[in-house]
Amino acid sequence: MIAKSGAPLLRIASVVKRFGGVTAVDDLSLDIAAGEFFALLGPSGCGKTTLLRMLAGFETPDAGAIHLDGQDIAHVMPHERPVNMMFQNYALFPHLSVEGNISFGLKRAGLPKDEIASRVAEMIALVRLEGLQTRRPDQLSGGQRQRVALARSLARRPQVLLLDEPLGALDKKLRESTQSELMELQRRLGMTFIIVTHDQEEAMTVADRIGVMDKGRLVQVAPPRELYEAPNSRWVAGFVGDINLIEGRVTAIHRDLDRVVVTTSQAGVTVAARTQVVSTGDAVCLAIRPEKITLTAGDEAAGAGGTNSFAGVLTDINYIGGLSMYRVRLDSGAMLKVARANARRTGDRFASGQRVSLSFAPEDVVVLDR
Amino acid sequence: MSGRRIFTRPARLAAIAPYLWMALFFLVPFGFVLKIALSQTAIAQPPYVPVFDLTAGWSAFKTALSALSFDNFKLLASDDLYILSYLRSLVVALVSTAILLAIGYPAAYGMSRLPQRWQPVAMMLVIVPFWTSFLIRIYSWINVLQHDGLLNKTLLALGIIDKPLAWLATDSAMYLGIVYSYFPFMILPLYATLSKLDDTLLEAAADLGCSRLKAFWLVTFPLSLPGVGAGVLLCFIPIVGEFVIPDLLAGSDRMMIGQTLWLEFFTNKDWPVASAIAVVLLVVLLLPLLVYEKLQRRHLEARG
Numbered sequence: 001m002i003a004k005s006g007a008p009l010l011r012i013a014s015v016v017k018r019f020g021g022v023t024a025v026d027d028l029s030l031d032i033a034a035g036e037f038f039a040l041l042g043p044s045g046c047g048k049t050t051l052l053r054m055l056a057g058f059e060t061p062d063a064g065a066i067h068l069d070g071q072d073i074a075h076v077m078p079h080e081r082p083v084n085m086m087f088q089n090y091a092l093f094p095h096l097s098v099e100g101n102i103s104f105g106l107k108r109a110g111l112p113k114d115e116i117a118s119r120v121a122e123m124i125a126l127v128r129l130e131g132l133q134t135r136r137p138d139q140l141s142g143g144q145r146q147r148v149a150l151a152r153s154l155a156r157r158p159q160v161l162l163l164d165e166p167l168g169a170l171d172k173k174l175r176e177s178t179q180s181e182l183m184e185l186q187r188r189l190g191m192t193f194i195i196v197t198h199d200q201e202e203a204m205t206v207a208d209r210i211g212v213m214d215k216g217r218l219v220q221v222a223p224p225r226e227l228y229e230a231p232n233s234r235w236v237a238g239f240v241g242d243i244n245l246i247e248g249r250v251t252a253i254h255r256d257l258d259r260v261v262v263t264t265s266q267a268g269v270t271v272a273a274r275t276q277v278v279s280t281g282d283a284v285c286l287a288i289r290p291e292k293i294t295l296t297a298g299d300e301a302a303g304a305g306g307t308n309s310f311a312g313v314l315t316d317i318n319y320i321g322g323l324s325m326y327r328v329r330l331d332s333g334a335m336l337k338v339a340r341a342n343a344r345r346t347g348d349r350f351a352s353g354q355r356v357s358l359s360f361a362p363e364d365v366v367v368l369d370r
Numbered sequence: 371m372s373g374r375r376i377f378t379r380p381a382r383l384a385a386i387a388p389y390l391w392m393a394l395f396f397l398v399p400f401g402f403v404l405k406i407a408l409s410q411t412a413i414a415q416p417p418y419v420p421v422f423d424l425t426a427g428w429s430a431f432k433t434a435l436s437a438l439s440f441d442n443f444k445l446l447a448s449d450d451l452y453i454l455s456y457l458r459s460l461v462v463a464l465v466s467t468a469i470l471l472a473i474g475y476p477a478a479y480g481m482s483r484l485p486q487r488w489q490p491v492a493m494m495l496v497i498v499p500f501w502t503s504f505l506i507r508i509y510s511w512i513n514v515l516q517h518d519g520l521l522n523k524t525l526l527a528l529g530i531i532d533k534p535l536a537w538l539a540t541d542s543a544m545y546l547g548i549v550y551s552y553f554p555f556m557i558l559p560l561y562a563t564l565s566k567l568d569d570t571l572l573e574a575a576a577d578l579g580c581s582r583l584k585a586f587w588l589v590t591f592p593l594s595l596p597g598v599g600a601g602v603l604l605c606f607i608p609i610v611g612e613f614v615i616p617d618l619l620a621g622s623d624r625m626m627i628g629q630t631l632w633l634e635f636f637t638n639k640d641w642p643v644a645s646a647i648a649v650v651l652l653v654v655l656l657l658p659l660l661v662y663e664k665l666q667r668r669h670l671e672a673r674g
Contacts, residue, residue: 085573156578
């Protein structure tokens with residue numbers, strides 16, 4: 001189950017998959033380590049499910065190789081791969097009981113009867129389905145069905161478990177509790193999980209690393225925090241979480257202060273930000289998360305002329321419980337979104353139409369060159 | 371609660387409507403047939419006694435009732451003409467249904483695997499022959515199968531045979547006619563079940579270690595059993611009572627029960643015996659229905 005030292009468990013090398021004239025997966029390479037919980041994140045149609053189906057063996061790559069534990073499995077039939085999949089719609093066999101579904105793969109593996117029985121019992125306990133062994137799928141709730149599907153895919157102890165939008169059919173509360181159960185299970189079993197999802201919160205919650213896909217390519221592979229705090233492109237920045245993007249041109253670089261000065265075309269203001277590999281005159285995009293901006297009532301603070309401090313008018317307040325989202329039109333005309341925790345029950349000082357000041361630390365701005 | 375009552379009454383009416391229909395057009399006529407089956411044949415109009423004389427009142431009804439007997443049923447049991455006819459009907463229905471299933475299942479499976487846009491075309495090809503009258507189609511078969519018919523001419527021309535074979539008036543011709551005529555009744559319910567089958571179930575089976583053949587036996591086939599049951603019943607039951615096809619295509623040495631019934635009713639003018647044959651036939655046909663019903667019920671109970 002553990003890959004040979006140094007080599008990744010799963011190595012996807014320059015894989016291409018086309019459907020007719022459409023390239024679903026475009027020259028994609030990715031290494032996944034043993035015991036890793038990896039998430040493939042992307043909008044629908046980005047090729048993430050196609051990639052997963054190639055790992056399961058339901059699709060064959062047009063080019064490239066898929067190495068599992070050192071062996072190329074790109075053309076191995078699905079039933080001969082040490083990989084199992086949990087399907088989006090669960091794909092439980094309607095004519096078989098819970099037990100029949102879980103033992104299905106074990107029977108095909110030709111395990112002895114008592115071994116099958118003990119593994120089924122182990123799986124039933126693992127996903128807490130005790131007492132439901134003889135039920136059929138249509139006698140189960142959505143959450144229970146999800147557990148049966150998980151148990152069935154884990155029963156053969158695959159080297160890699162593939163999960164195709166496994167929690168999509170559950171309501172929010174159940175989804176959240178199942179996410180933490182999945183993480184705990186993965187840690188306990190030490191198994192490699194690859195999950196496909198379009199839900200970024202889900203990917204961030206469960207995964208050790210996230211691969212963001214767009215148009216058949218991996219645009220960024222990073223741990224959740226890095227993905228959110230240091231997106232490597234405008235597209236990733238906009239796809240993961242909420243963000244303010246400001247176009248501009250580099251006008252000065254202060255190597256000593258580890259700062260660049262960018263004059264934004266929209267705002268016509270100067271912004272200081274962390275040094276990036278840019279040179280004077282480059283067109284860049286500044287990205288700042290709404291929760292990294294400080295909102296103050298009145299425009300006196302901005303008038304003091306601090307770094308990255310601007311005055312504007314509050315145009316819109318969107319209360320969403322723990323947070324409120326504020327839209328501010330800067331005096332330069334640019335619109336910025338600001339998120340602020342509702343730390344107190346009462347006494348919010350803000351109202352639409354009032355003058356406000358915005359400020360943010362240079363370290364919190366990401367400069368994107370594409 | 372009042373809202374509930376408003377909706378329940380029409381719902382209840384709708385629920386009993388089929389039963390009313392069955393009572394009116396099945397139970398009542400069946401009562402007539404049963405009554406005739408218990409009467410004696412007579413040279414009269416209608417050709418049996420006793421006849422209920424509703425104008426004579428209750429006592430006449432009682433006399434008529436006491437005159438009823440099981441003689442006709444005893445006759446059915448004593449003369450092996452009837453027993454052999456029943457047996458032949460069952461054997462013919464069994465064999466035909468088996469052939470239909472053996473041809474129909476692969477055909478329906480193939481149809482359900484066709485690309486989406488070709489499936490309606492395949493469906494039309496199955497149904498289109500039905501636009502021509504059943505009798506005309508069977509007569510056409512006579513044309514094809516007769517001594518100097520298309521089949522013999524073709525085989526002679528191809529040099530496969532050197533003198534014409536006797537196709538018509540054989541069991542083979544009858545089976546051909548039956549299988550040909552009942553094919554849609556087998557294929558349509560099978561296709562309906564198979565085309566509804568979720569393809570991801572087959573992927574799941576493959577994922578869990580099944581080869582394609584194994585996945586078919588462990589997933590596709592068990593899930594298509596309701597369609598198999600429906601197709602078998604839709605063919606078996608009417609074939610048991612089939613009259614036209616054996617009469618036109620099979621030899622006259624052995625008869626199916628439908629032919630025997632026809633003979634008693636129209637040739638011998640023995641309405642009571644003909645009615646008794648019909649009653650027994652119904653009982654015989656109820657058996658597979660009850661078995662199917664029982665299996666369905668078990669299926670439903672298992673599913674909750």
